[in-house]
Amino acid sequence: MKSNASLGSLLRRVHNDERGAVSIETIMIIGAIAIPILIFLLRFGWPRIKDYFNDGMNDLESERSGVMQNN
DSSP states (O other), X not given: OHHHHHHHHHHHHXXXXXXXXXXXXXXXXXXXXXXXXXXXXXXXXXXXHHXXXXXXXXXXXXXXXXXXXXX
């Protein structure tokens, strides 16, 4: 019986405890803003970003080939 009463009081204390609520709300707001931005970037920006890095890698490979031929 006593463990049930202590479990009940523990659950009541945890439920009524509001410490950390502000930080959780802040994280949820930041997530609500960041997730659509990330989805937009991945959907529309990723092909451009990928092409940019692929062009850079191709330039590096061609320069490496030029250096290797000169040696």
